[in-house]
Amino acid sequence: MSNNNxxxxxxxxxxxxxxxxxxxxxxxxxMIDTIDPATGSVIGRFPEANSDDVDRAVASAxxxxxxxxxxxxxxxxxxxxxxxxxxxxEQAERLASIETLESGKPIREAxxxxxxxxxxxxxxxxxxxxxxxxxxxxxxDFMSFTVHEPVGVTAHIIPWNFPLVTTARxxxxxxxxxxxxxIKPAEQTSLTSLMLGEILCQAGLPAGVCNIITGYGAxxxxxxxxxxxxxxxxxxxxxxxxxTVMKTAADHVAxxxxxxxGKSPVVVLADADLDAAVEGTLKAIYLxxxxxxxxxxxxxxxxxxxxxxxxxxxxASEAMALGHGLDDAxxxxxxxxxxLGKVAGYVDGAKARSVSVATGGRLxxxxxxxxxxxxxxxxxxxxxxxxxxVQEEIFGPVLCVQVVDSPEQALAVANGTDFxxxxxxxxxxxxxxxxxxxxxxxxxxxxxxYFAGGIATPxxxxxxxxxxxxxxxxxxxxxxxxxxxxxxxx
Ligand code: NAI
Ligand code: MG
Numbered sequence: 001m002s003n004n005n006x007x008x009x010x011x012x013x014x015x016x017x018x019x020x021x022x023x024x025x026x027x028x029x030x031m032i033d034t035i036d037p038a039t040g041s042v043i044g045r046f047p048e049a050n051s052d053d054v055d056r057a058v059a060s061a062x063x064x065x066x067x068x069x070x071x072x073x074x075x076x077x078x079x080x081x082x083x084x085x086x087x088x089x090e091q092a093e094r095l096a097s098i099e100t101l102e103s104g105k106p107i108r109e110a111x112x113x114x115x116x117x118x119x120x121x122x123x124x125x126x127x128x129x130x131x132x133x134x135x136x137x138x139x140x141d142f143m144s145f146t147v148h149e150p151v152g153v154t155a156h157i158i159p160w161n162f163p164l165v166t167t168a169r170x171x172x173x174x175x176x177x178x179x180x181x182x183i184k185p186a187e188q189t190s191l192t193s194l195m196l197g198e199i200l201c202q203a204g205l206p207a208g209v210c211n212i213i214t215g216y217g218a219x220x221x222x223x224x225x226x227x228x229x230x231x232x233x234x235x236x237x238x239x240x241x242x243x244t245v246m247k248t249a250a251d252h253v254a255x256x257x258x259x260x261x262g263k264s265p266v267v268v269l270a271d272a273d274l275d276a277a278v279e280g281t282l283k284a285i286y287l288x289x290x291x292x293x294x295x296x297x298x299x300x301x302x303x304x305x306x307x308x309x310x311x312x313x314x315x316a317s318e319a320m321a322l323g324h325g326l327d328d329a330x331x332x333x334x335x336x337x338x339x340l341g342k343v344a345g346y347v348d349g350a351k352a353r354s355v356s357v358a359t360g361g362r363l364x365x366x367x368x369x370x371x372x373x374x375x376x377x378x379x380x381x382x383x384x385x386x387x388x389x390v391q392e393e394i395f396g397p398v399l400c401v402q403v404v405d406s407p408e409q410a411l412a413v414a415n416g417t418d419f420x421x422x423x424x425x426x427x428x429x430x431x432x433x434x435x436x437x438x439x440x441x442x443x444x445x446x447x448x449x450y451f452a453g454g455i456a457t458p459x460x461x462x463x464x465x466x467x468x469x470x471x472x473x474x475x476x477x478x479x480x481x482x483x484x485x486x487x488x489x490x
Contacts, residue, residue, distance in 0.1 A: 013098065084200055100326055120169055164193060197212040266426070270302040289333065297400060300410050346388070346396075419463055
């Protein structure tokens with residue numbers, strides 16, 4: 001496979017799936033092309049798994065649960081995860097450039113993501129041997145205590161916006177708890193997750209403990225979530241697919257973690273540090289071209305500083321150069337023609353309904369990348385709360401500005417969608433910030449720095465943003481179950 005020399009495709013990309021410690025083809029022999037979204041050219045291909053392949057992967061994960069993995073001590077599990085972190089770091093540049101080629105994201109962001117992926121393995125490595133139960137006092141005639149058991153085979157359905165990092169976010173705590181895993185990366189971005197299969201093996205993970213299958217959502221993802229031997233499904237993606245996953249898992253009473261995106265507000269009160277608020281707002285909406293579940297896609301700003309914010313945000317947006325991720329462009333392309341069409345459709349619809357476009361609002365044109373899926377940084381100004389572009393996740397570089405007259409109205413507007421993933425607030429008044437944090441309906445609150453936190457901070461949603469928590473110690477609850485043992489002594 002090759003594209004033009006300027007953005008050379010690394011050699012030896014995986015072209016098979018990773019099942020039971022082996023590289024294997026799909027039983028159908030069908031393949032999926034993966035493309036560079038900046039140019040539209042094919043950079044690689046991987047198998048299109050069907051339900052037979054899914055059965056094979058789940059059978060391998062089931063067998064591994066009772067084999068060598070069961071005999072591996074928690075401390076040994078931790079050492080395998082720590083070695084995985086080290087191996088990811090050793091290959092960080094290769095992994096990042098492959099992730100940039102497949103996803104379009106700027107290389108500095110991909111390098112950050114790969115480091116975070118390593119960080120997940122490192123963090124959960126330290127937890128593997130520290131999970132312990134309780135003893136329950138029932139008086140002298142009884143002894144009662146709890147043990148944590150791995151839930152079993154876990155399925156991980158991964159989106160295309162953060163390929164390796166989302167894979168690591170689910171796989172690392174699952175393996176730390178002693179579970180086994182079957183991972184299905186997104187059909188647009190499977191290469192780095194496939195590479196993780198081999199890295200885990202090199203780190204000493206027994207065959208079958210972590211299997212990686214590639215394929216389309218309905219066929220491969222559907223068969224995986226429908227499999228009766230899967231005990232838990234961790235899903236990140238759209239609300240519609242999340243509901244399907246939950247219904248499918250319900251048929252065999254598997255638990256689910258659903259991380260379904262949002263329409264997160266960045267609230268800027270009149271007393272905010274404007275420089276910090278502007279910088280935070282730009283990062284909130286333009287990171288990964290806005291294709292971030294926790295993107296700050298609504299700026300909820302006090303009328304007193306609305307003009308001052310716009311005077312800075314508009315020129316900063318217009319100054320952002322679109323380009324190839326491997327050239328570390330400020331803004332890369334969207335993932336696909338479909339996603340570009342979706343984003344453009346939202347903005348065109350808003351324009352037709354007379355929403356004011358402060359900047360952008362059109363396709364991006366980049367010389368030499370005519371086949372790419374670029375969209376210009378876009379700000380829609382003073383958008384009513386009931387507008388579709390305020391209520392629905394666009395998943396592109398499109399910021400909706402909502403103007404308010406008081407902190408109370410800011411809270412009401414922040415809570416005014418069906419989503420509840422993140423809420424950010426900028427104010428110098430820490431009491432006000434903490435009151436907002438108390439009252440806002442969302443899983444995370446960022447005060448005076450959008451995206452504050454990291455691997456150790458629990459992450460998940462309320463309302464249509466889903467439920468269950470990933471990251472931090474909180475994530476472990478999805479991957480172990482509590483068994484209570486009580487003995488009568490006399
Ligand atoms: P999607 O939710 O359909 O896909 C996410 C993952 O689920 C992929 O691995 C896909 O293959 C898999 N999948 C699809 N259908 C499935 C099924 N029936 N059973 C099991 N797995 C299935 O999202 P898609 O189509 O890639 O993007 C559509 C929209 O979803 C985006 O425009 C964006 O708004 C949102 N989205 C949100 C994400 C987030 O981080 N919360 C990530 C990706 C997309
Ligand atoms: Mg879909």
